[in-house]
Structures are given as structure tokens and as C-alpha cells.
Amino acid sequence: MSQSSAGDLLAELESAGVRVWSEAGQLRFRAPQGVMTAERRDALRARRDEILAYLDTAADPVTLVPDPEHRHDPFPVTDVQAAYLLGRGRPSPTAGWPATATAS
Known part of the structure; x- marks a missing residue:
């Protein structure tokens, strides 16, 4: 597993279902059972400082700000x-009827 950068390693882990984050200067991860092989764990350990620096300088997290004045505006x-609304239109005589199936 030779990765060219911490970002590449993190992208590969993410595609395998692994979530990696920094918490109080520690590198943390959560992965589905069996995904974190010894090779992947070793790669994380070997690049720990680089990954922590990458995570700290990565894009700022999105901050949600309440906007009570516009809470009922349409979106x-x-x-x-x-697609659902388009499919419910009436361009033909049978359009607009919901699809149903019955079996006896």
C-alpha cells in the first residue's frame, strides 16, 4: 500500500467505508468489521503525523446557522x-395512474 499522500490514503480508506478523524491530537477511526487490515493499520501508524496535519488543514467544517426569518421559504x-412529479403528469390517457400489481 504505497500512497503518494495522506489525502490519497484517506480517500482509499473512505472508499472502503473507513471514517478517520482527529480528536484531541489523536488519530481515530471507525471501520466496518474486517476492513482495517494489518497493512492499513500500519499505513495509518506510519503516516500518523502527516494525516493529523492533513486533517487539521483540510476544508473547514460547515457551520449551520439558523435563519428563523426564512424557515418557511420554499426550497x-x-x-x-x-422525476416523481414529472412521471405523475398526464401526457397520455393512461398517465397519472399509479402503478399497481396484484397477485392471487
């Missing part, structure tokens, strides 16, 4: 919602 629908 755009998602792609899935738009």
Missing part, C-alpha cells in the same frame, strides 16, 4: 422528487 425539489 427546490430534489432530482428524485422532480
